[in-house]
Amino acid sequence: MTTGGPFQLLDAVVRYPGRPALGPIDLRVAPGEIVALVGASGAGKSTALRLLAGLEQPAGGRVDRPAGTATGFVFQSPTLMPWADARTNVALPLELSGVTAAEAGRRAEQALAAVGLGERTRARPRQLSGGMAMRVSLARALAVEPDLLLLDEPFAALDSITRRGLIEDLHRLWAARATAIVFVTHDVEEAAYLASRVAVLSATDGRAVADIAMPGPLPRPDGWRRDPGFREAVEIVADALARSMAVAA
C-alpha cells in the first residue's frame, strides 16, 4: 500500500531521563521529497528519524505518519546479521511483515540487483567491503518498497569516492520510485548535493532553525558539484549551520 505522506513532526518533544528535553521539533516531508537534516551532534537528528519511523513516541506534540506506511531505515553502520548471507538479510523485513519466504527471497534478489550486488546474494557480511555492506543495507531498506526512507548518517564511515557512488545510486533508485527520503548527515556538501531541501536543527534543542530549498534538478547532472548555483547553496547551508551552533556556544 502506498501512502506517500506527507509525514510530519508537529511540535514534537522528546524526553530522556537525565537529559534536557529535545524539541519542539517541526518537520514536514512531502511525498517524493528528499530532505537532509543537518545540525550539531546531539541536536536530535537521529531522534527526529526515530520519531518519523514510529520507533519512538513523543512526550508532547504530534507525529503524523499515515497508518500502513512502509518504512525503510538505514543505520549508521550496515547493521547486518553476521550469521546470514546478503539475501537473507535483505529478505528479513519482508518476512517479518508476513511475506512468504520464497517471495521475500525473490524480492531480496531484485533489491540486491538494483544496488549492483546481484552476483553477491550468497555472500556473508564479513566477505563484503564496507561499501558493499552498506549497499546490502540499502537494498534491505528498499526491498519493502518504502513510502518513507530514513537514513541516519549512512555513509559517514566510507571513503569519499564510495560515498559519492552510493549517493548517485540513491538518486537513481529515488527517480524510479519517488520515495520520500529523510537523510541525516553532518556533511554540508553531501546535504546540498543529495537533497531537494535542507533542514538545519538548532544545536541546543533540536528546533529547525533554517529550512533551505536546494537548487537544480534531481538526480544531479554531470559536473553539478562545480556549478556556481550548487557552490552557493553549500555556502548558504554552511552559514546556517554555523549560526545554529553559535547560538549554542
Place this chain on the structure above:
Amino acid sequence: MKRLADALPALALTAALLATWEITCRLLAVPVYFLPPPSAVAIALVENAPVLAGSALQTFWMALKALAVAVVGGGGLATLVSLSARAERAVSPLAVTLQVTPVVAIAPLVLIWAGLDHADRAVTALAAAVAFFPVFSGVLTGLKSADPDLERLFDLHGATRLQRLWRLRLPSALPFALEGIRVAAGLAIVGAVVAEFVSGSGATQGLAWRLLEAGNRLRTAELLAALVCLAAMGLTLNAVTAAIQRRALRDRI
C-alpha cells in the same frame, strides 16, 4: 603443520619439566611413595590401563550427562527468563546463590535425595549444578547482546516475540552460549570428581575413587597416573568444545 608449530613451545616446556623431574628424582634418590619419577608414572599408567580406562569412562560419562543437563536446563531457563525482565529479576539471585554455594556443601543433601544406592545420580546432579551457571549466564548475556539497531529494525517491521527470539536473539547469543558451554565442560569434570570424593568409599567407581584408593595405599605412581587421565580428559573435552566453537562461528568473524 601449523597446528604442530603452534603446539611446539608447550610440548618443549612439558618435555623439559618431565626431564628435570626424572633427573632430580634419580639424583636425589627421592622415595617413590613421596615422588615417583615420570617413568614410574608411565609404567603405572600402562599396568593399570584397563582399570583406569574404566574409571575414566565412568567419570567422563557422568560429567557429560551433567553437562547435557546444564546446557538444556541453563540454556532453557535463560531463554525463558530473557522474555521478561521481571522473571529475570526473580530467577537471577537464585542462580547466583546456586553458583556461590560450594558443591561439597550440598553433596550430603543430594546424596540423601538420590539414595545411597544411586551415588552416580547424585554425582551427575552435583556436577550439573556446578556447570549450570556459566551456561545460564552466558546464554542470558548473549540474548541481551543483540545489536540495538537490529532490535530497532525488528521493531520497525513489527516482529513478534518469537521471531525476535528465533531470528535475532538466539543467533546473537550463540558465541556467548558456546563460551559458557566451554567453561561449563571443564567445571562439569571438576564437579564430578569433587562429588565422587564426597560420595566416598567406592560408591561410584570413577577416577576420584582411584585417586583416593591409591593415596590411601601410598601408591603414589598410580595416584599420579589417575591424575594424568583426569588432565587428559579435561583437555579432550576442552579441545572438542573449542573446535565446535570455531566451526560454529567460522562465518562470522
